[in-house]
Amino acid sequence: MDFNVKKLASDAGVFFTRAVQYTEEKLGQAEKTELDAHLENLIARADCTKNWTEKIFRQTEVLLQPNPSARIEEFFYEKLDRKIPSRTTNAELLGQYMQDAAKEFGPGTPYGSTLITVGEFQKRLGGAEREFLHTSAINFLTPLRNFLEGDWKTISKERRLLENRRLDLDVCKARLKKAKSAEAKAALWSEEVDKAEHELRVAQTEFDRQAEVTRLLLEGISSTHVNHLRCLHEFVEAQAAYYIQCHKHMQDLQKELSSANGDTFPNAFAVNASTSGVSTGPSPLSIATLPGPSSPSRPPNPSNALESSTLKIEEVKPPATGTRKAKVLYDYDAADTSELSLLSDELITVYTVPGMDPDWLIGERGNQKGKVPVTYLELLS
Numbered sequence: 001m002d003f004n005v006k007k008l009a010s011d012a013g014v015f016f017t018r019a020v021q022y023t024e025e026k027l028g029q030a031e032k033t034e035l036d037a038h039l040e041n042l043i044a045r046a047d048c049t050k051n052w053t054e055k056i057f058r059q060t061e062v063l064l065q066p067n068p069s070a071r072i073e074e075f076f077y078e079k080l081d082r083k084i085p086s087r088t089t090n091a092e093l094l095g096q097y098m099q100d101a102a103k104e105f106g107p108g109t110p111y112g113s114t115l116i117t118v119g120e121f122q123k124r125l126g127g128a129e130r131e132f133l134h135t136s137a138i139n140f141l142t143p144l145r146n147f148l149e150g151d152w153k154t155i156s157k158e159r160r161l162l163e164n165r166r167l168d169l170d171v172c173k174a175r176l177k178k179a180k181s182a183e184a185k186a187a188l189w190s191e192e193v194d195k196a197e198h199e200l201r202v203a204q205t206e207f208d209r210q211a212e213v214t215r216l217l218l219e220g221i222s223s224t225h226v227n228h229l230r231c232l233h234e235f236v237e238a239q240a241a242y243y244i245q246c247h248k249h250m251q252d253l254q255k256e257l258s259s260a261n262g263d264t265f266p267n268a269f270a271v272n273a274s275t276s277g278v279s280t281g282p283s284p285l286s287i288a289t290l291p292g293p294s295s296p297s298r299p300p301n302p303s304n305a306l307e308s309s310t311l312k313i314e315e316v317k318p319p320a321t322g323t324r325k326a327k328v329l330y331d332y333d334a335a336d337t338s339e340l341s342l343l344s345d346e347l348i349t350v351y352t353v354p355g356m357d358p359d360w361l362i363g364e365r366g367n368q369k370g371k372v373p374v375t376y377l378e379l380l381s
Contacts, residue, residue, distance in 0.1 A: 042218035092126030132242035340370030
């Protein structure tokens, strides 16, 4: 017990002298030992690495899990060293809702069967997202977290020890200076000077040793950068694979909907699946916002043999559903009797029929009827 009291008193004394030295340095009343330039540069580089790694880590967490409540829940599970429960993704939940709704509406109806199909693909998208989140958490987030919670804490601890050793060194320097000043006034060699010089040598040795330990740890930041670079490449690869999967699922969904619903609910306003989502002509929205009076180039007249042989404009009837209003953006002169001439700013009714080229619609204006190019129209809701 006596030993503990003495140690406590000694530690309190050391803490007090360090506090006095630190305060006097801040007030400009005491000298401060400066670190060498190389060590200062290493410290600045380490601080920069820590700050930006922390920002990247936090923002990646937000990207992978936008829900703050879910992030807090995952944080507590990690601190309690428990497995994070599997969480349903939003796309999977949407897909389940669509399939449940299809059961209520009737899976044999066009709407019900389409809900089932879209719901299945939403689940596939959710599965791809789950795999991406899992891969990113292991290959990218975990290494960043290990640095912040492991390596950086060790570096911070050694830096605090180095600062304490520096304060002790400066305290010893101040004591020796005072002892020599007192010796000069007394004109005799005192034991206080010997004691102060010995304490200074010990403090200098401990400071140099701690500075070397800290320098070695700080130089390891270069290895940290290399490791994080590798993890960043893995994150990008996982992200690219995820988006490729999503694109493929959506292409497959478009093809399936086009083949399943083309006759019952023709959709002229969807992107042609064969072009992989790339339109050959400008969209109505982009045309409407382009400056200048020039009109888009005339789309090629459909050369589909089925359409040219079976599609007779006078026999075409508008579907019960699927017609829309459209505003004409530019004047258009019909090339033949199957087309309908257009005047800028007029409103017409448009729809499509099975087997029709996606760049064209059937337009009606009063008793007049004919094919019209999609790029000359702005489709209204």
